Amino acid sequence: MKYVNVYIQNNIAKIDRLYTYKLPENMELKPGMRVQVPFGKGDRNRVGLVISIEEEYKLEYDLKEIIKVLDYEPILSEDLLELGFWMKEKYLTKYNQSFSPLLPPGDIKVIQKIAVIKEEYVPKEDEVAFFKELEKNKYNLSFVDDNLQYGKLVRDLINSSVLSIEYKVETQISAKILKAVKLKEDYLSRISKGNLKLTEKQLKVVEFLQDKGEVLRSELLKELEISDSPIKSLETKGILEILDREIIREPYEEVAATKLNTLNMEQIKAFRGILNSKKTVSLLHGLTGSGKTEIYLKVSEEIIKEGGQVIVLVPEIGLTPQMIERFMGRFSGRVSVLHSKLSSGERYDQWQKTKNGEVDIVIGARSAVFAPLNRLKLIIVDEEHDSSYRFHNALRYDTVEVAEKRMELLEGKLLLGSATPDIITYYKAEKGLYDLFELKQRAVVGARLPDIKIVDMKKELIKGNTSIFSELLRKHMAEKLEKKEQIILFLNRRGFSNFVSCRSCGHVIKCDNCDISMTYHKNTNILRCHYCGSTKKMVSRCPECGSKFIKQFGVGTQQVEEEVKRIFPRAKVLRMDRDTTVQKNSYDEIYNKVKNREVDILIGTQMLAKGLDFENVTLVGVIAADLSLYISDYRANETTFELLTQVSGRAGRSQKGGDVVIQSYNPDNYSIVYASNTDYENFYKRELKIREQYNYPPFSKLINVNFSSEDERYIDEVASDVLLDIVKSVGGYKLEYTRIIRMLRIKNIFKSKFTLKVDPDYIKELTESIKGVLIKNKDKIEKYNIYVDVEFI
DNA sequence: TCTAGATGGCAT
DNA sequence: TGCCATCTAGAA
Numbered sequence: 001m002k003y004v005n006v007y008i009q010n011n012i013a014k015i016d017r018l019y020t021y022k023l024p025e026n027m028e029l030k031p032g033m034r035v036q037v038p039f040g041k042g043d044r045n046r047v048g049l050v051i052s053i054e055e056e057y058k059l060e061y062d063l064k065e066i067i068k069v070l071d072y073e074p075i076l077s078e079d080l081l082e083l084g085f086w087m088k089e090k091y092l093t094k095y096n097q098s099f100s101p102l103l104p105p106g107d108i109k110v111i112q113k114i115a116v117i118k119e120e121y122v123p124k125e126d127e128v129a130f131f132k133e134l135e136k137n138k139y140n141l142s143f144v145d146d147n148l149q150y151g152k153l154v155r156d157l158i159n160s161s162v163l164s165i166e167y168k169v170e171t172q173i174s175a176k177i178l179k180a181v182k183l184k185e186d187y188l189s190r191i192s193k194g195n196l197k198l199t200e201k202q203l204k205v206v207e208f209l210q211d212k213g214e215v216l217r218s219e220l221l222k223e224l225e226i227s228d229s230p231i232k233s234l235e236t237k238g239i240l241e242i243l244d245r246e247i248i249r250e251p252y253e254e255v256a257a258t259k260l261n262t263l264n265m266e267q268i269k270a271f272r273g274i275l276n277s278k279k280t281v282s283l284l285h286g287l288t289g290s291g292k293t294e295i296y297l298k299v300s301e302e303i304i305k306e307g308g309q310v311i312v313l314v315p316e317i318g319l320t321p322q323m324i325e326r327f328m329g330r331f332s333g334r335v336s337v338l339h340s341k342l343s344s345g346e347r348y349d350q351w352q353k354t355k356n357g358e359v360d361i362v363i364g365a366r367s368a369v370f371a372p373l374n375r376l377k378l379i380i381v382d383e384e385h386d387s388s389y390r391f392h393n394a395l396r397y398d399t400v401e402v403a404e405k406r407m408e409l410l411e412g413k414l415l416l417g418s419a420t421p422d423i424i425t426y427y428k429a430e431k432g433l434y435d436l437f438e439l440k441q442r443a444v445v446g447a448r449l450p451d452i453k454i455v456d457m458k459k460e461l462i463k464g465n466t467s468i469f470s471e472l473l474r475k476h477m478a479e480k481l482e483k484k485e486q487i488i489l490f491l492n493r494r495g496f497s498n499f500v501s502c503r504s505c506g507h508v509i510k511c512d513n514c515d516i517s518m519t520y521h522k523n524t525n526i527l528r529c530h531y532c533g534s535t536k537k538m539v540s541r542c543p544e545c546g547s548k549f550i551k552q553f554g555v556g557t558q559q560v561e562e563e564v565k566r567i568f569p570r571a572k573v574l575r576m577d578r579d580t581t582v583q584k585n586s587y588d589e590i591y592n593k594v595k596n597r598e599v600d601i602l603i604g605t606q607m608l609a610k611g612l613d614f615e616n617v618t619l620v621g622v623i624a625a626d627l628s629l630y631i632s633d634y635r636a637n638e639t640t641f642e643l644l645t646q647v648s649g650r651a652g653r654s655q656k657g658g659d660v661v662i663q664s665y666n667p668d669n670y671s672i673v674y675a676s677n678t679d680y681e682n683f684y685k686r687e688l689k690i691r692e693q694y695n696y697p698p699f700s701k702l703i704n705v706n707f708s709s710e711d712e713r714y715i716d717e718v719a720s721d722v723l724l725d726i727v728k729s730v731g732g733y734k735l736e737y738t739r740i741i742r743m744l745r746i747k748n749i750f751k752s753k754f755t756l757k758v759d760p761d762y763i764k765e766l767t768e769s770i771k772g773v774l775i776k777n778k779d780k781i782e783k784y785n786i787y788v789d790v791e792f793i
Numbered sequence: 794t795c796t797a798g799a800t801g802g803c804a805t
Numbered sequence: 806t807g808c809c810a811t812c813t814a815g816a817a
Contacts, residue, residue, distance in 0.1 A: 006817085012794050019817040040816045041797045063817055 006048035032074025286439030288649035308377030338364030499630035504547035506665035533741035644675035
């Protein structure tokens, strides 16, 4: 007798584990196949994924049997299964968190029971109603479940072999549904008959709809800058109706073939080096515009020639159209693009195509690292420093680490590319763990580096200029508008939090222990460090210079937009941020508008920093370079350097050259200065020293242990028990830890956390300890309904 | 999360 | 005693 361990997809912490079933003697099964199993008290049918098959079963438990095998071939290859286990161990996640991303898109647990009727069967008189119903439901038997009479009839029909049941596993393809708004046909008569008085806003809505007919609700809200309530009240008055509209997403179009570019000497050296490297990981460090993409293409070509397959990861697929175009052009017909705007159905098709070996290259965002390619030999991670690859709330793994592991398992190569590599990555390359290749020339002959100037905003304030634009930036803007050249204004609000800064001297209130800016909590009027939990009273005067112009900082893109419109009323302005690009194709629209010069000034956040190449953009203005300096994160300087470098790269993509104006209250900050000189090496050296001084990564590894619950009472008690146990269980190595920090309550969920800091060489041991301690405290955690998660940051 | 089965109140 | 609403533990 054999025993099968099965993973059943769900996101309920309480039942997140593997389940063991007996394997019937005559059943053939391999790990990675899906099976149908009885589950729960009612033995409901569920789909499970076979994780492993064992010869013995030791525990006393009355095991159930597997009902049916659903696949002929494993849908998950061995390396992916192993990767799943590896992630689970490394990141201490739930099964669901480490196995779900591996599975085909859609919901594997939905099983349809389809009736198959013997062809020649003629229904008896009392069965006619049932057969009609059956036809109406397209032979799907789900309607029988709540009808006792039919249940008996179905059993009888099965016994007399008239009816047999076919189980169909369907990936749940949920169409994208958005709300649309439309005037009711008789709205005019309703208004006149009911003698209704409409408010100003309601009137605006009616007029808009008279003009446009049917409009998406989100569009209406945005266009008229109103809230939902006028629409709601119009609906209750019976003047308009709100409808569900299905949005159909278009898959990626084919593009024209791109021609081969010849490589310069530097590129050839890197290309050969990467191919011949004996190490799993190569880091390609090259300026923006130094031709990294060309090397990606060449290396991919070689790998494919040898019968391999390639995955290309990009930070956000919608933002890198040029990269995709070039791959599609070069490897026409053999590329699958996992676009974030694909519908689930299209996504599923792409998955199938990949699994069937119909493509050589998969391009996609982070989750494409699990693409089911059978001959995978190369993974390319473009802009490897990008934070979307790294461990965070929604992503319980580090994409680069996973890619490295997968390439180790398959004996392939991982190629990391960036103009501003992650400090940790560069450190590893420097230590010789990765091979390093540098590109220092620009690939396009004649393209000049932009002229970058830093403006001290404190001096502007002394001069009496309280506007958000410095004189220099305003002057440049006027010039470029005159010349009909285009301008990008950038506001790096990434990770924006409420830090407190002095407008006179630029001083920012930082934590005494952590060198990290403190967060202002408005309701309690205190400053708190989100790293160690220590607090300070909010100040009314700057502790540095005594000025009373000290307050929490915050400028929004909307504010910038208003100011631009005020100063340059005739300029055509477009704003691009999360709010304006949620709509389908809105990114492409903005892209095309800028490309066709329908826009003079483009205002936006970090989305602008990535991959936008426009010849006619000759001025980039950074409104407040400081904003990203004070996010409560040890990476603040790194993030600032990255953003400034990337956004500066948007100016002067052609022979026209360009200007960059960086406004800052801290013009001497090293990340700003080095970014303005495009000097990665020196930035790296300086940053590394500081990291060493404060023992931040790469010299340590940080782990957050989070406790959340709807019930406030026991969280801190349990958290401190766990912390104490972890500290007790540590042997032979040094562990730093913070106190227990109470976080802001979000959606009525209370959350507390503590942070552990450990030598990276002992991360495995510490992970094991945490795992052990969590198992030890399991009863307590479950009793008080506390959810624990571990973040490796 | 889902639901079989236990529990207990209440009408008959 | 039967019936239903509500609660609760367990999922292999």
